[in-house]
Amino acid sequence: MSLLKYESQQREPLVDGEKNYHQVTEDIIRPIEMKPSRLWYIGFYISVALLLFGVYSVYREVTYGIGQWNLNKTIGWGWDITNFVWWIGIGHAGTLISAILLLFRQGWRTGVNRAAEAMTIFAVMCAGQFPIWHMGRVWMAFFVLPYPNSRGPLWVNFNSPLLWDVFAVSTYFTVSLLFWYSGLLPDLATVRDRAKTKFRKMFYGVASFGWTGSTKHWQRHESLSLVLAGLSTPLVLSVHTIVSFDFATSIVPGWHTTIFPPYFVAGAIFSGFAMVQTLLIIVRKVLNLQDYITIGHIEAMNKIIVLTGSIVGCAYLTELFIAWYGQNPYEWYAFKENRANLFSPYGWSYYLMMFCNVVSPQLFWSRKLRRNITVTFFMSIIVNIGMWFERFVIIVTSVYRDYLPSSWSTYYSPTIWEIGFYLGTFGLFFTCFFLFAKYFPVIAVAEIKAILKTSGENYKVKMSDMEKADAEKFYIDEVEHAH
C-alpha cells in the first residue's frame, strides 16, 4: 500500500501546503475551467504568427527549391539538420522523466512528467519537419517507406542510418504519444466528471474514452505504464544513438567517431532538461502551480543538468584528444583548424558551445544557485543556445572544408527563409504547448494523489509528529500495516 509507505523525513516534500485529494484536483484543473489570461492570448498569438511565418518559409522552399536556403555543394545540411537534431534532443528529457525516472522510482517525476511528455511530443513533431522538407521534392516523401511499388518493387535501403532514423523517429513519436495519452485518460475523466458546460462535458467525455477508475482498470493501467516505461527507456537511448549514427557511420572527419552515441544521448538529455526548465518555470508561475512544481523539483532537474553537462564536456575533450592521438591528419585538421582555432571562420561557434555547455552549468554545483529560479531560467536558455551550437559545430565545421580544397565553402550563413523555417517550428511548438496548457491537466492529477500521503507537506509533518510521540506504536500502526 503506497499510502502507508514510510518516507524519510529527510526528504523534501513533493507537494507543498495543506492539501487533500479534492484540493489537488481543484488546483490543477481550475486553469482548464477558467478563461485564459491576457498573457496566454499574447503568447498564443505570437506563436501562431511565428507558425504562419514558418509556413510561408516552407512554401517558398517547396515552390522555388532548396536554393531558397543558403546551402551549397559543400554544406548540404546546414541549419536544417542542426535544427532537426536540436529538436529531437529536446524531446529526450520528457521520456527520461516519464520512463527512466519511473523505473528508478523517483517520486519527484510526478510533478513534471505530464508537461515534459507533452514537450517531447511537440518537439518530435518539430524535428520531423526538417528532414521531410529538406527532401526538396516533398511530395515524394513517402518513398522512405518500404511499401510494395511498381518500380520492381525497389525497396528502401535497410542498411542506411538515414532509414534507421525514419523508423526510430516515427516509433519514438508513436510510443511517446501512446504513453502520454494513456496516462492522460484518468485525468481527462476527472475533468469530465466535474464539467459544468456542455462543450467540456462532450469534449472530455470523448477524450477520456469512458474511464471509470475501476480497480481492475487501474491494475491494467499500472502494468501498461510500467511496460511502456520499460520499452521507452531503451527506445529513447536508441533514438539519439541512431541520430548520431547519421554522422558516426560516415567517413567525414569530425563525424567518424565511436564516442557519438553516448555523447549525443547525454547532450540530448542535457538540452531537454534545459527546455523543461524554461517551460515549467513559466507554467508554474502562470498557472499558479508552485505547490506542485516546487523548488525541490527545479533543483533535482538542475542536478541532472550539471551531470549531463559534465558528461558532454568530457565527451568534447575526449573527442579532441582522440583526434590528436588517432594521428589521422584529416581528423586532426578538422579539430585543430576548423574548430579549436578561434580565428578560423567558425572558431567562435566552437568556443561559444564550450562556454554554454561545459563552463556555465558548473554554476549548479552551488546549492544556492540550483535553487534560484532566475538563475535557472537564465541558464536554461544558455544551455539551449549552447546545444544548438553543438550541432551546428558538428555539422558545419566538419563539412565546410572537405577533402578537395577547391570545393571549400565560402562562409555559410542562412537565408531569411532558412531562419523563418526554424522560427516556424518554434511557432508550432509553442502553439501546441499553449493549447495543451489550456485544455489539458499540465500535472498528472492521479499520480500526485498517489504520492500525496507520503510526500505531501502536511502529511509528512503529521507523520513525523506521530513518530516522535510514540515511535514504537508508530511502527506497528503505520509501517507493519503496510505489508
Next chain:
Amino acid sequence: MAGGIKKFVVGSFDDEKVLFPAVKNVRKAGYKIHEVYTPFPVHGLDHALGMRETSLHTAGFIYAITGTTTALTFISWVFTKDWPLNIGGKPYFSLPAWIPITFELTVLFSAVGMVLTFCYLCNLAPFVKKHHFHPRATDDLFVMAIECTDKTNDAEVQAFLQQAGAQEVNVQEVETGWWIGTYDKTQKLYKEEKGY
C-alpha cells in the same frame, strides 16, 4: 446481455485507510463486491479484492517478438531473395545493420499492441459511455459497489457499509451490460482465497 436490471448498494469512502478494512470485512461477510472505483491507483487494492494478476505484460511480450520476427524476416527476404543489392560490397545478409530497425519495430509492435489490448479489455474508446456509480470517484472518493442478488437484504448491506465507515450509501438500479463492467469474473471469493 442487455435488458436485465441489477441492483447495487454503493458506498463511498473518503480515506483509503478506512477502505481497506471495509473491503476485507465486506468480503468476509460474504457479500460480492462488484468493483471499487478510485481516483488514483491504490496499491494493494486489487489483491485486497481478490483480483487475479493482469497478464497484459505477457501480451506485450508476444507483440514484441512478433515485431522482431516481422522485421527480421521482411528485411532478410528483401535483401537476400527479392532484390539483393550490392551496397559497397557488403554481404547481402548483413544482420548487424538491421538491428536498429528490428529493435524499433519490436518496441513499436509491443507498445501499439499493448495499448490496443488495454483499451479492448477495459472497453475504452472515444464516444464510449459507461455507468458511473459516483461522479466523485475520479476526484476524491473511493466508491464501492456491492452487487445484490434476490436473497440480499439491501437495508442490511447499507447498514453494514455505514458501520464500516462509508460516508455516503445508496442503492442504484442499473441496466446490465458491458457498461457496468465484468470484473467480478476475475475475482476470487474470500473463502476460496484464504482456503476455507
